[in-house]
Amino acid sequence: EAGVVQSPRYKIIEKKQPVAFWCNPISGHNTLYWYRQNLGQGPELLIRYENEEAVDDSQLPKDRFSAERLKGVDSTLKIQPAELGDSAVYLCASGLAGAFNEQFFGPGTRLTVL
């Protein structure tokens, strides 16, 4: 069974530039999560989807971050414009609603903002 796929794996951009990350969850998983992991810290939830609906985006900095999950499958996370403090690993995870919190993570996208 294929795992969670993320691309790109690495991205280096200059500040004020836009950037987008893509995630393809495990087939059949209706719940999708985007996390940000800063160096030396654990992942922090940015947004959670159930199917197409964003059911928790309270931690998403909405002035510069946006996300979408069209058709309830793939998802894209965008930052525009990027700031130096956005340098981090962005992790996507998927799971089944009601599956008691077991989330399956992708390898992440390491973003460096110069």
Added chain:
Amino acid sequence: DQQVKQNSPSLSVQEGRISILNCDYTNSMFDYFLWYKKYPAEGPTFLISISSIKDKNEDGRFTVFLNKSAKHLSLHIVPSQPGDSAVYFCAASAVRGAQKLVFGQGTRLTINP
């Protein structure tokens, strides 16, 4: 406010011995706890979990203990193997919080031959 804390950034254990990783939490609403393991350049992978109705859950070499009164949990790995070298994250959730996981900072475990 760090609701889940792993106070040891790193731990070094000899192969074959017991590894004990600790985690403390502050939110009394948390009632489900998980441990994830992370290798470099990979995403975290689920290892073991425990519900607050239990105080112990065992899966092969891995055992998680929960002390609700102390708001403390620990992961025991016996015997430790070189492949166990990784970063371990403790995570907590309030079931009524609908699958929102709060992670600790992680502990880097190194198993020495």
